[in-house]
Amino acid sequence: MRSRDYIAVDTETTGLNPKIDKIIEIGALKVRNDEIWEQFSMMVNPHRELSEQVRELTGIRQEEVDVALGIETVLPKFLEFAEDLPLLGHRISFDYQFLKQAAVNLGLSFERDGIDTLKISRQLMPPEERKTLSAACRYYGIEPEISHRALADAQAAHLLYQETALLYDLAYPEIFIKKPLIYKVKKEQPASKRQKQLLQDLLKYHRIDVPVEIAYLSRNEISRLVDTIILQYGRMNTQICRKQDDNKQDDRKQHDKK
Numbered sequence: 001m002r003s004r005d006y007i008a009v010d011t012e013t014t015g016l017n018p019k020i021d022k023i024i025e026i027g028a029l030k031v032r033n034d035e036i037w038e039q040f041s042m043m044v045n046p047h048r049e050l051s052e053q054v055r056e057l058t059g060i061r062q063e064e065v066d067v068a069l070g071i072e073t074v075l076p077k078f079l080e081f082a083e084d085l086p087l088l089g090h091r092i093s094f095d096y097q098f099l100k101q102a103a104v105n106l107g108l109s110f111e112r113d114g115i116d117t118l119k120i121s122r123q124l125m126p127p128e129e130r131k132t133l134s135a136a137c138r139y140y141g142i143e144p145e146i147s148h149r150a151l152a153d154a155q156a157a158h159l160l161y162q163e164t165a166l167l168y169d170l171a172y173p174e175i176f177i178k179k180p181l182i183y184k185v186k187k188e189q190p191a192s193k194r195q196k197q198l199l200q201d202l203l204k205y206h207r208i209d210v211p212v213e214i215a216y217l218s219r220n221e222i223s224r225l226v227d228t229i230i231l232q233y234g235r236m237n238t239q240i241c242r243k244q245d246d247n248k249q250d251d252r253k254q255h256d257k258k
Contacts, residue, residue, distance in 0.1 A: 001173070001177070002165055002169055002173060002176035002177060003086055003088075003115055003176070003177070003178045004031075004032070004033050004034050005031060005032045005033065005085055005086075006031050006085050006086045006087065006088045006115060006178070007028050007029070007030055007031070007081075007082045007083075007085045007086070007087050007088065008028060008029040008031060008088045008089065008154040008155065008157050008158035008161075009026070009027070009028040009029075009082070009087050009088070009089050009092075009095055009099075009150075009154050010026075010027050010028075010089055010090075010095060010150045010151070010153035010154040010157065011023050011025065011026050011027075011094075011095045011098050011099065011150055012024050012025040012054075012058050012060065012148065012149065012150050013054075013098055014046050014048065014050060014051070014054060015051075015054075016094075018097040018098045018100075018101040018185075019101065019188075019220075020221065020224075021098075022044070022046035022047075022048065022071070023044045023046070023071060023074075023098050023099070023102060024043065024044050024046050024050070024054075024058075024060060024065050024068075025041075025042070025043050025044060025058070025060065025149070025150040026040065026041070026042055026044065026074060026075075026078050026099075026150055027039075027040065027041045027149065027150025027151030027152070027153065027154045028040040028041075028078065028081065028082065028150075028151070028154050029151075029154050029155060029158055030081065030082075030085070031088075031158060034162060036158070038081070039151065040077075040078060040081045040082075040151075041150065041151040042068070042069070042074045042077065042078070043060070043064055043065055043068035043069075044065065044068055044069065044070065044071050044074045045065050045066065045067075045068040045069060045070050045071075046065060046071075047070070047212065047213040047215075047216040048211055048212040048213065048216075049062060049211030049212070050062050050065065057148050058148045058149060059148070059149065060149075070216075071102050071106075072106055075099070075102050075103060075106060075108070076106075076108070078099075079103070079108065079110070084112075086112060086113040086114055086115060086178040087112050087113070087114045087115070087181065088114070088115040088116075088117065088157060088158065088161055089114075089115075089116070089117065089153075089154065089157050090116070090117045090118045090121075090132075090133040090136070090153070090156075090157045090160070091116060091118040092114045092115065092116045092117075092118075092181065093114070093116065093181065093183070096112065096114060096181045096183060097183050097185070100183050100185055101185050101188075104185050104186070104187050105187055105188050105218075107187070111180075111181075112181050113178040113179060113180055113181065114178060114179060114180075114181040115161065115176070115177075115178050115179075117133070117136070117157045117160045117161050117164070118131060118133075118136075119175070120160075120161070120164055120175050120176065121136040121160070121164070123172070123175050124164060124168055124172070124175075125139060133147065133153060133156055133157060133160070134147045134156070136160055137156050137159065137160055140160065140163045140164065140167075141163075142156065142159045142160060142163060144156035144159070161176075164176075188218035188219070188220060188221075189218060189219040189220070190218060190219060191217055191218060191219045191221070191222045192219065195219060195222045195223070195226075196214055196215070196217075196222065198226060199214060199217075199222050199225060199226055199229075200214065201236065202226060202229050202230070202233075202236060203229070205236045206229065206233040206234075208229070208233065210225065212225075
């Protein structure tokens with residue numbers, strides 16, 4: 001029997017890789033017996049600059065995420081909203097991977113069943129038709145409000161599921177049944193003080209800026225960033241660094257004498 005109770009959900013992110021990119025918006029609808037009961041919509045501070053591509057695609061401004069709450073606050077609110085209901089979305093595995101990575105990083109359990117409207121569209125629509133969320137909605141006569149914003153895309157996926165189920169549930173019941181979502185992920189380890197200091201020293205030595213807040217980087221993220229900087233700019237000259245430190249100490253002594 002097809003699912004009539006679920007959470008239609010969509011996330012906007014800084015990129016496509018849940019291991020290195022971050023959630024910037026979560027939008028969701030709680031559906032019971034095919035009817036929308038509640039909605040959830042929150043921005044998330046990724047503690048990094050949004051790329052021009054992300055800003056253009058979503059319309060989300062940097063200042064919007066800069067004042068938003070962090071994922072450590074937003075995700076528990078979403079999990080409370082979602083209860084233990086299955087997740088529904090267009091390519092739901094993408095959103096699930098980001099949500100699960102964030103949950104595991106916070107030490108939270110997150111296992112869900114899912115319903116994928118992209119897979120449904122691929123099985124029901126003609127091969128020559130595009131299967132993006134907006135294209136699938138247009139094919140079935142659904143006019144979504146806007147695209148590439150989390151709550152609007154969650155609603156579009158919900159409407160697409162309802163319309164296709166109305167047309168094909170009796171003929172193809174198996175494609176509308178929830179299935180376990182599988183994604184194995186490890187908790188990201190926090191960066192050490194030594195790692196953070198090394199990165200800060202490298203940035204200062206080479207006089208470069210990075211579009212992220214160092215305090216929120218994981219151990220692997222800092223390692224990758226350090227490797228990238230060394231590969232592009234080279235290592236620090238220890239003699240120059242030592243001379244700079246000696247000059248700083250001399251300045252401090254002079255200041256103390258005054």
